Amino acid sequence: MAYQLSLHKGPAELELEILKAGLCTVCGACLGLCPYFRVRKEKVILLESCGKTEGRCYEICPRTRLDLEDLNQKVFGRSRDDFVLGTHTGIFLAQSFSKKIQAKAQYGGVVTGLISWALSKKIIDGAILVGYSTRYSLLPEPVLALGPEQVLACAGSKYTSAPSLKILDYSLKHCKKLAFVGRACQVEALRKRIVVEPEIGERIALIVGLFCMWSLDYRRISEHLAEKMDLSQAKKFDIPYNRFVVYTGRGKKELDFEPIKGMRRATCDICYDFTAELADLSVGSTEWKDDWNTLIVRSERGRRLVERAKKARALRLAEFPEEREALLRNASLGKKQRVVKALFQDKTAREYLAISDKEKEWIANAKPISGVKK
Amino acid sequence: MNPVFKDEPGKVVLMMGNEAIARGAIEAGVDFSASYPGSPSSEIQETLAQSAKIFGHHAEWSVNEKVAFEACCGASFAGMRAITSMKQNGINVVSDVLNTVNLSGIKGGVVLVVADDAGGYSSTNEMDSRLHAKLAELPLLEPSTPEEAKEMVKYAFELSEKVKLPVIVRSVTRISHARGDVKLGEIPKRTRKPAMGFMDRFVGHPILHPILHMRVNQTKAEFEKSPFNQFVGPEDAGTVIAASGPSVAYVLEALHTLGIDDQVGILKLGTTWPIPEQFVRKHLSKASQVIVFEEIEPFLEDNLKVVMADALHQGVSVPKFFAKRSGHIKGPKGAGIGEMTPDIVYDALADILGVKRHMRSERFIDAEKRAVEWKLPGREWAFCAGCPHRASFWVIKNALKEDDREGVLIGDIGCYSMGVSKTGYNLSRTLQCMGAAIGFANGLGNLSGFHQPVIAIAGDSTFYHSCLPGLVNAKYNNAKMVFIVLDNSGTAMTGFQPHPGTGKNAVGEPAYVLSIEKICEGMGIPTQSVDPFEFDDAVQMLDDALEAGEIRVLIFRHKCALIEGRERKEDKPRVFIDQEICIGDECGCNRFCSRVFGCPALIWDNQKQKATIDEVVCTRCGVCVKICPKGAIKMEEQAVPKAVEKRKRK
16 A cells, blocks of 8 residues: 655654654554554554655644644645634534533533533444543543543543544544544644544544643642542542642542642643644634533534534533633644744754745744734 | 383483483482572472372472571471572572582482573573582582483582582583483482481571682592583594583584584583593693583683693693683674584684594575575564463553553563563563562652652562562552552463462462452552453553552453463354454554554454454453444354364364
């Protein structure tokens, strides 16, 4: 099989430039490709080079050359028209109708509700989600959910980097209409994979991106928590508005967030994609109303699905207030400006991000929308 | 009945040197035998274990050579005759007690047979054990044929009782593993009754050193008239060839081929420590040149030189020595290295004596040339197909990589010694002696500023042999390491001898099973066991243990494929590769099974450019089913006999 490879590099370079350089996002894209990559506690390693001089692993990594304009064309059939939030047709406040889902899920339970409903309606026949490891406390683990019960078990945000694309190839063996839910880096990797292997794209029915400013390093956070508490008792943790709450069997415990902030992955600091701009739908918190989510509708198939879900009373939509959109834009712009500065002016990081000069300049000079406050 | 055990005095039986040694002990009426296996010595105790039921003597596989020898001494203290056998590494293990029991003396005859693996074909070292005899000042006998080996062992018991010292009989591979005619002697009835009298005390103390010297002199006097030392040839020969061990036969053959048998004197020495000075002086004093042939170090050469140097004061001229120290006698790797061979002896004699070489026939030269041209393919060291060690090293490789702290694997002795090479993914950093890994790990695991995790390994038999003190030390001194016991249910490398974990003893009777888990748990060490074929479980377990930062024991338990194959009665399902699914050397695999995992049964089909399985080699263990990224390696549901086995059954 001939793959559409353009970067002409392989595992040895991936190990040197990404894994050893601390730039791996633990998206998991390389893990399912071949038996040469391994992951443990959210650290990806190369067992040994396969000996090939070029391969898909390098090509699809979200931290190797990422041509957003090219991918935008391929995904949405048009140019990047919004440098801050990416191509989209609408932004909504959204929540699941189900109280059961809302109670278990993060905020409005949009992802859980939508995936669960899509499975029950056979719009999709499986979804790659993230649950928790039974072996290690708080370690997220990829799950191929085939029914609503499994979806519900995966409800709730995880704040470390689950390598859920690891199970992509395995899942494709079992599903013809697969949904994927993940972070922006994972959506990027998945889109790159589909460019290399277009036939995979035909079997992926939905890609849901999650808003993500950064994710924590599991090894560091679990070590930190182990010093503060009995880690085996910890069931999950949340980061509501710059606080850090751990839930145990006997209630919750709040920890100082400042030291924990420093445990985010360095690679997240060069991420340009807070809202998962290549997804069909992007979902995040509102940082405002706890029982609602922010929902960005991007692709045509995303739009149709949301429309159907709304009609079927699976999702409730509401208008997204203008000042909230301004805040969302400011958050995304702020991140992009920091990244552009780091990548193109300080040149401290690798130049993986291939955006047009026009976009670069626009971002560098854009001013946040004024007059809005949290 | 094994002809080795026949009670037919005078009958000539073809037997292996090691069998002849055992027969010698039987003809001496041996009461007790204990040993730890090691090539090239193992068949001695295997033979004695077989004969135990026939003649009523005790036979055991002991946990190590020191215990075996001490057990023999114990039997001797009660007046019984006892024999132990070992390879050269074994005598190092024994050497502590060897250097005290020489002072205390013994009562019943004690014979220590040490078989040196000259050339180190199946050892981690090459070593001349004879130096231990000199060090401990113990009598040393060197047989030059299987028959002489039998006679010497028989004599060694008498000598031992006469001088009250253990006697060392030194064999080498070409005595132990050669076969020769052996004339059977009488087998006496065992009549001794074990008892320790009030005066039977065996105390090692420096005050007894003069007594040891007295006993050495007594031995020397005995050796002066020993029939194991002979001189043949003209009494006034200008050239004398001195030889011991199998070199004697090589010398006779070379002289015959060169056609000079009657021109030189041959001094054949069978009692090489203490050296029979007068006998030696008598035969060397008339010679102008002496050529010495012996196996490994210039031991005999040096001792002869000392004797002749002393003779200077008696007005005797010292002959010129042509041997290893002068560089005249050396193998391809140098003097004092490797086995002595007929070719080395032949070439050295032709050169030193200036004799024209006997040309080989055209036919021989032609055949030799063709054989060389045939070019047998070079073969790597490799774990057998289905070997659990491959799975264990695979697990260790994965875990160390996943742990990502450049952890080190400290290796030990057994089949898994091959962990230093490609078949074990070059993981082992050390390969020394039995039980050394846990010792080394004690140092590495307690080194401040050393942040690389440490894994030490040992096999099940090695565990009992010499790992326990190291393990106690690690727990006591808090050395951080993971100690992995590769339990394949037998002493595989030396030929599947039973050990304390196998539930059987040397003579095939049921024995108490000493649980490795219970031993380690008894030391307070967290211990877990796992089947290394269960890759995911085993890797995670090892990773967890590495992260624990304290001593942990993991037992990787899976039966040796050879033992499993022997014991298995029923057929197994065939393992095969679905070449429709196999993606060969494409991105996503690139011959992962045949190139990286490396089981000898996983091979490359050059025509189809896909992997395939060599069904003759394959043991159908099925472990490779788990490593194929595409699921192309499959196991059939129905068990069927292997084609080769089917033929055999018909």
